[in-house]
Amino acid sequence: MARWGAKVRISFDNRRTRLHAKSWIFHRNTGATTAYIGSSNLSSSAMLEGLEWNVRLAALESPSLLEKINAAFESHWESEEFRAFDPDDDKQMEVVRKALDQARGGSGPDPILSFFDLKPHGYQQTMLDTLAAEREHGHTKNLVVAPTGVGRTMVAAFDYARMESEAQAGSLPRLLFVAHRERLLDQSLTAFRHVLKDTAFGEKLVGGARPQKGDHVFASIQSLNAGGRIDALDPEHYEVGLPPSATTARTCAGGSTDAPPTRCGCGTPSNSDSSRPSTISGSTMVRT
Template sequence: MSNAITGISDHLEPRLASAIRRADSVRLIVAFVMESGARLLAPELKLAAHRGATLKLLTGRYLSVTEPSALYHLMRELGSAIDMRFYSGSVQAFHPKAYILDSGDDADVFVGSSNVSRSALTDGVEWNYRLTKAEHPDDYAKFSATFDTLFDTCSEQITQDVLKAYALTWKRPALVRVAEEAEAPLQRGYAAAAPPEPRGAQIEALHYLQQARAEGVEKGLVVAATGVGKTHLAAFDSLGFRSVLFLAHRQEIAEQAHKVFASVRPGSTLGLYTGERKDQGAGVFFATVQTLSRPEHLEVFTPDYFDYVVVDEFHHAAADSYRRVIDHFRPRFLLGLTATPFRMDNKDIFAICDDNVIYEISLKQSIDRGLLVPFTYNAVYDPTDYNDVRIANGYYVIEDLEAHLAQTNRADLVLEHYLRLAGRRTLGFCASIKHAEYMADYFSSHGVPATAVHSHQSQVDGTLRRDAAVAALERGEIRVIFAVDIFNEGVDIPSLDTVMFLRPTESYVIFLQQLGRGLRKHPGKRRLTVIDFIGNYRRAHYLPRLLAGENPWDER
């Protein structure tokens, strides 16, 4: 077998895996580590650690190519068995790619072009060369001694604090985005053939959840932008628990969570507990708060029935119905999930989880890391005078909004800016059902195929059912869906490239949820276009801080 590995018909990973299986010492020195590569090598490294092998990794952080999630994955899988360090020498350039694997009196050294990434190790055109200590003792000695010098004197140990600081400021470099787009078809093939696994920020959150429980924490909150994958995170985190409750505020959300957990926990018995369906004997229940909060249903479950409780949309947790459920159960761990902990009524939801915000990644951070697509925000002046709209119980009166917004001059303004700014697939959020139907009729009559979707879900007057409307939008049969609140949660249209806000923003939570409908990644999608018609309505001045990921209520 040739010692030259060229990446045409042979690749480094099989040779490397074989050497790791024999090794009693593993030393890796690479310019960068990607999550895909860390995931690929972790099983072999874990087996080596169990045999008592020493594991050392020296990598770089120059240009921020090394992914924090890769290091969190290794830390989570290997713990203290691996000593990971960042290169910190005076010479900024750091480009080695070498793997030194000692086994008794001999050793294998692989030197070449492969960093720790799936493509570099398995299917890329990478040139590497293998030499052995027995055949090339002088070369081995130089590589070995130089690694030890750099590791011992030109490095910073990757502790929890060091990795957290790196992760907080990390942005996905443009060159990584380009490489990912090129690899996307292959990565989708791998994902389709394999069971679901934690990705990106999910890996980081799982690490901190595991650490928190090890320190005795029994309740905690994860704050992550819409689209990061909070439901999958909860499913992965629940794997160490026998009985689980997932609490949602809508049946559709419960049903979608059921599907996610079924893919992550195929061996578990799953059941629904909602107004329409009440399963029995399940180990994992998905319940709606409207049903479970009623005394006759809470009594079905003893306080210690569930080991693990997930409260979705935790910003609702201050409501009486949620508190009845939360106060009834005594799980080993309670996990709250939310995209934003900001509440309009200033109620403190942090106290419900003992002020433990275990992990947080803002909308801005999610975009910087490439977990969501960036967006262009277009604030369009809206001459509508909201001073003439009545307010009842803190909100604009719908009938007054309809009268002001469902007008030809307002619709002309919306159409004008839609034609100038929008992409191929648009979702427009309206003030009411009548407003949505008016806008759908107006756009259709002006040559832009559109439909209104609302809770009535009839198929008359140009209104399609929601699923049919989404399918028509994706096929290009219609260009715009006008909706009220039915698309706020639980509906994913990754191909959506434009969101229009045609009504005043009164709820920060709803605004971010609606914005999040368009931020999911999709092949060929580079960014989301946001068209927001800004008038003199209340709270409009909070939007810049909200979009920056800040709490709009904080005083400056």
């Protein structure tokens, strides 16, 4: 498409963005602009034969909706996260090939090809600002609640980076990050390394992997429970605890007050019950 004259922008950050939106906007000089938004690719099999759902919008019928769609597209297009793509740039093509290879599979944290200046999206910044405000009021144990795809792990990474910037020079707060599956730990470790721009950050405690220093540990709940490790943990050692869900937080803490002084859990807003603390800040964060 780029060689045919189309302008193309790409986000190489496949761990964070995972852009899956499919929208097609056709601008016409007559003003009869139309847009298609749905699940299918723009192909004959997808549009005519596949079991796909799409919505067609016309500017003459729904001008306000078309304006919102255009504004959303422009916000992504102008974002620093998306870079102009040149298929004749050999160096850029090599980065694209490596990024595609990583996205297709592989085990362990993804190798860092290059660092980008990652910035939180607006809605993520709102969560970060709310967390900071809660801590200023002495509330250090918080639960971020957001739908899948919002980037809860990235919020945790940005939040930790802020703590790092506020700490003494050369001092990283000791961190315990807990998840149920190794793949989640690998993705989270990669996210933290990108945000912190540190390829050596973090160690894993899962399967056969054992931390050497133990200051920044990404652990599975199974490995923590094995051999009584969780009971042997010194609650004063880790300054930050990050269970990625409310369920994991309950499993780790077990209702005990012996937990890192700063704890932030990330969960999906589902299956609410009366035992859950009251929601604050527009259902983006729950205080415990």
